[in-house]
Amino acid sequence: xxxxxxxxxxxAGLLLAAQPGHAYTIFVSNERDNTVSVVDSETLxxxxxxxVGRRPRGITLSQDHSKLFVCVGDDDRIDVIDTExxxxxxxxxxxxxxxxxxxxxxxxxxxxxxxxDNKVTVTDIDAQKIVTEVRxxxxxxxxxxxxxxxxxxxTSETTNMAHFIDTxxxxxxxxxxxxxxxxxxxxxSDGEEIWVSAEIGGTVSVISDxxxxxxxxxNFDIRGIPKEAIQPVxxxxxxxxxxxxxxxxxxxxxxxxxxxxxxxxDYYLVGQRVWHMAMSPQEDRLYSANGVSSDxxxxxxxxxxxxxxxxxxxxxxxxxxxx
Amino acid sequence: MLFSRLGRKLTAGALAVFGIWTAVAATAGSAxxxxxxxxxxxxxxxxGPPHIPLTLLEPVxxxxxxxxxxxxxxxxxxxxxxxxxxxxxxxxxxxxxxxxAKTLRPVLNDGARLIVADLRADxxxxxxxxxxASDALIVNARSxxxxxxxxxxxxxxxxxxxxxAMLTDALAQYLQRKRWTEVFLVVGRTDQDKRWAESFMRAxxxxxxxxxxxxxxxxxxxxxxxxxxxxxxxxxxxxFTRGVDDYDVLVVADPADKFxxxxxxxxxxxxxxxxxxxxxxxxxxxxxxQWGGTQLQNRFEEQAxxxxxxxxxxxxxxxxxxxxxxxxxxxxxxxxxxxxxxGNDFELQGYKGIKHTVRSWNNQxxxxxxxxxxxxxxxxxxxxxxxxxxxxxxxxGYDKPESRCGFD
Numbered sequence: 215x216x217x218x219x220x221x222x223x224x225x226a227g228l229l230l231a232a233q234p235g236h237a238y239t240i241f242v243s244n245e246r247d248n249t250v251s252v253v254d255s256e257t258l259x260x261x262x263x264x265x266v267g268r269r270p271r272g273i274t275l276s277q278d279h280s281k282l283f284v285c286v287g288d289d290d291r292i293d294v295i296d297t298e299x300x301x302x303x304x305x306x307x308x309x310x311x312x313x314x315x316x317x318x319x320x321x322x323x324x325x326x327x328x329x330x331d332n333k334v335t336v337t338d339i340d341a342q343k344i345v346t347e348v349r350x351x352x353x354x355x356x357x358x359x360x361x362x363x364x365x366x367x368x369t370s371e372t373t374n375m376a377h378f379i380d381t382x383x384x385x386x387x388x389x390x391x392x393x394x395x396x397x398x399x400x401x402x403s404d405g406e407e408i409w410v411s412a413e414i415g416g417t418v419s420v421i422s423d424x425x426x427x428x429x430x431x432x433n434f435d436i437r438g439i440p441k442e443a444i445q446p447v448x449x450x451x452x453x454x455x456x457x458x459x460x461x462x463x464x465x466x467x468x469x470x471x472x473x474x475x476x477x478x479x480d481y482y483l484v485g486q487r488v489w490h491m492a493m494s495p496q497e498d499r500l501y502s503a504n505g506v507s508s509d510x511x512x513x514x515x516x517x518x519x520x521x522x523x524x525x526x527x528x529x530x531x532x533x534x535x536x537x
Numbered sequence: 538m539l540f541s542r543l544g545r546k547l548t549a550g551a552l553a554v555f556g557i558w559t560a561v562a563a564t565a566g567s568a569x570x571x572x573x574x575x576x577x578x579x580x581x582x583x584x585g586p587p588h589i590p591l592t593l594l595e596p597v598x599x600x601x602x603x604x605x606x607x608x609x610x611x612x613x614x615x616x617x618x619x620x621x622x623x624x625x626x627x628x629x630x631x632x633x634x635x636x637x638a639k640t641l642r643p644v645l646n647d648g649a650r651l652i653v654a655d656l657r658a659d660x661x662x663x664x665x666x667x668x669x670a671s672d673a674l675i676v677n678a679r680s681x682x683x684x685x686x687x688x689x690x691x692x693x694x695x696x697x698x699x700x701x702a703m704l705t706d707a708l709a710q711y712l713q714r715k716r717w718t719e720v721f722l723v724v725g726r727t728d729q730d731k732r733w734a735e736s737f738m739r740a741x742x743x744x745x746x747x748x749x750x751x752x753x754x755x756x757x758x759x760x761x762x763x764x765x766x767x768x769x770x771x772x773x774x775x776x777f778t779r780g781v782d783d784y785d786v787l788v789v790a791d792p793a794d795k796f797x798x799x800x801x802x803x804x805x806x807x808x809x810x811x812x813x814x815x816x817x818x819x820x821x822x823x824x825x826x827q828w829g830g831t832q833l834q835n836r837f838e839e840q841a842x843x844x845x846x847x848x849x850x851x852x853x854x855x856x857x858x859x860x861x862x863x864x865x866x867x868x869x870x871x872x873x874x875x876x877x878x879x880g881n882d883f884e885l886q887g888y889k890g891i892k893h894t895v896r897s898w899n900n901q902x903x904x905x906x907x908x909x910x911x912x913x914x915x916x917x918x919x920x921x922x923x924x925x926x927x928x929x930x931x932x933x934g935y936d937k938p939e940s941r942c943g944f945d
Contacts, residue, residue, distance in 0.1 A: 371829060414891065415892070442892070
C-alpha cells in the first residue's frame with residue numbers, strides 16, 4: 215500500500231518535472247481527414263494523429279478531462295477518445311448527423327445538434343443512451359449552456375433563431391430571431407448574456423438572459439476586406455468578463471472585442487477560413503482552427519501577437535484543450 | 538404532444554411581442570384564428586411535356602420546380618411554427634395550351650398576393666400585367682432572360698432566378714482567370730440557345746475573351762436512347778469541329794440539353810468544353826456541397842427522391858425569400874415585403890456563403906454561380922480579382938448603368 219502511494223507520488227513528481235509551467239494538450243478535429251490532431255502546448259507540434267469516424271467536427275472534453283468526445287457526423291455517432299492513450303475507446307449514440315454539442319456543467323449529459331434532422335438530442339454519457347430529444351428549427355448547429363446548466367441555447371442555421379430550452383422540462387421557452395445563418399452560441403461566465411454569431415448576417419447578437427431579448431448587435435468592418443468575407447463563426451469569451459474573440463471565417467481574422475462595451479478593438483490575422491477556437495487554461499493563448507490553410511494559429515493574447523501556425527490535418531474545424 | 542404544447546406557448550409569446558400582426562390580419566379581413574398569421578403562397582407553373590435530359594443518368598422528372606417550392610414551404614413552416622406563422626402553398630397549373638389569365642384571375646380574386654412564378658418569360662410578363670396582380674409580389678423562379686432585368690421590367694417582380702448574363706459572366710471570368718481566352722462558340726437553333734449565346738457574347742466582351750469562331754449546330758437532335766448513337770455522334774462532332782481557327786475552349790449554348798452533351802471528348806482538336814454542358818455554369822448542381830449545401834441536398838433528396846435541379850433550387854429560394862421577409866417583418870402585405878426584400882436588412886441564406894440581397898435597380902437577387910464538372914465542383918464565380926465598388930457579386934450580370942428598369 216505504502217509502496218503504491220510512493221510510486222504514485224514519484225510518478226506525479228515526474229509528471230510535474232516533465233511539464234514545467236502550464237503544459238496542456240490541444241486537440242483539433244480535421245473534417246476532411248477523419249482525424250484528430252494532438253498538439254503539445256510546449257513544443258507546439260503535433261504529437262499524435264488519431265483516426266476517428268467520418269466528418270469529425272464538434273469536439274469537447276469530459277468534465278474530468280479523461281475523455282474527448284468527437285462528433286463524427288457522417289457516421290451518426292460520437293467517438294470517445296481516451297486523452298491519455300489517444301485511442302478511441304468507445305462511441306456514444308447521438309442521433310443523425312451530429313455537428314456540434316455542449317457538455318452540461320454537471321458532466322452528465324451531452325446536448326447534441328443534429329444538423330440534418332431539426333432536433334437536439336440529449337445523451338446520457340455514463341448510461342451511453344439517448345434520453346430525450348427536442349424539435350428545433352432547420353439545421354441546428356450552435357449549442358450554448360448557461361453556467362447553472364438550466365438553460366440550453368441552440369441556434370438553427372436556416373430558421374435563423376436562437377432557441378432557449380429549459381433543461382428541466384426539455385422544452386423550448388423562447389425563440390429569438392438573430393442574423394442570418396447563426397453558427398455558435400456562448401454564455402458569458404456570469405450567465406447574464408448569450409453571444410450568438412451569424413455567419414451570413416455578418417454580426418454577433420448579444421442576448422440578455424434575463425429579458426431574452428437582443429440587447430446589442432456587434433458589426434464588423436475590416437479595411438480592405440469585402441463585406442461578404444466577414445463571416446463570424448466561433449466565439450470564445452474570457453472568464454473574467456473582459457474580452458471576447460470571434461473567428462471571422464474567410465476574412466482570415468479573429469476579432470478582439472471588449473465584452474463590456476462591445477467595441478471591436480482589433481483583429482488578428484490568422485490562417486484561411488478560421489472556424490472554431492479554444493483558449494488555454496490560463497487564457498493567455500488562443501488557438502484557431504483554419505479550415506482552408508489546414509493549420510492551427512497560436513495567438514499570444516498578452517503580447518497581442520500571432521506566434522505560429524501549426525500544420526494539422528485537412529479542414530481543421532474544432533479545437534478543445536485539456537489542462 | 539410536446540409540439541402542440543410548444544406551439545401554444547410560442548404563439549402567445551409572439552402575440553405579446555408583435556402587436557403589428559393583429560392589425561395585418563384584421564386589414565386582410567382574414568378569418569384566421571386570432572393567434573396565427575396565415576401566409577398563403579401561390580406556386581404557378583404551366584403544364585407541358587417533361588424535360589428530357591440527354592443523359593440516362595438523370596431521370597425524366599415531371600415535378601421539376603414544384604419540389605423546390607414544397608421544400609421551401611416546409612423550411613418556412615418550421616420557422617413559422619416558432620412564430621405563430623402558418624404557411625400554405627397553393628399549387629396552380631395553367632393547362633398546356635390554356636390561358637394564363639383565365640387560370641389565375643380566380644386565384645387572384647381569391648386574395649392571393651404572394652406568387653412564386655415557375656413560368657417562362659412570356660407567361661411571367663402576362664401574369665405581371667394582370668390588373669389583379671398590380672399589388673401582388675411575384676417572384677420569378679424560372680426565367681433567365683436578360684430582357685426581364687434590362688428593359689421588359691416589372692416593379693412587382695423580383696427575380697430569384699439568375700439571368701443568362703450572370704451565368705455567362707461567371708463562365709467568362711473563369712476562362713479569363715485560366716487564360717483560356719480564345720473561344721469557339723457553338724450555338725443551337727432555338728431562340729433560347731441564341732439568347733444564351735448573345736449573353737455569352739456580351740460576357741466575352743466584358744471580360745476580354747475572343748470568340749474566334751461561331752457555328753450553329755445543324756444536326757438533327759437525337760433521341761436519348763439509340764444504340765448506335767455514340768458512333769454517329771463521333772463522326773458528326775469531329776467533322777463539325779474540324780478546321781476551326783485555333784481556340785482554347787469550346788463554349789456550347791444549349792440550355793435545353795439537346796446536343797451539347799455530345800461535344801466533350803469528340804472535338805477534332807483536344808479542347809475542353811464549357812457552357813451549358815461540359816464545365817457547366819449554373820446556379821445549382823448536385824456536386825455543390827460547400828457552405829452547408831449538403832444539408833439542402835439531403836433534405837431535398839429525402840423529400841423528392843431525386844437530385845435537386847437548378848429549377849428546384851430557384852423555386853426553393855423564391856419561397857424562402859418570401860418566408861424570410863415574413864419572419865422579419867411579421868406581415869404578409871406584398872408592398873411591405875417587397876420593400877423589405879429590396880432593403881439593407883434582407884439577408885437570405887441560400888447555401889452559397891453569401892447573403893442573397895436584391896439589386897435595387899432591377900430587383901435581381903444576387904447569386905454566386907457554380908462552375909460544375911459532371912461529378913465534382915470545379916469553381917465558384919465571381920472569381921478572385923474581379924472587383925466591384927458595391928460588392929463583387931455585381932461583377933455578374935447587368936449593373937446599374939446597364940439596366941433601364943430604373944427601380945431606384
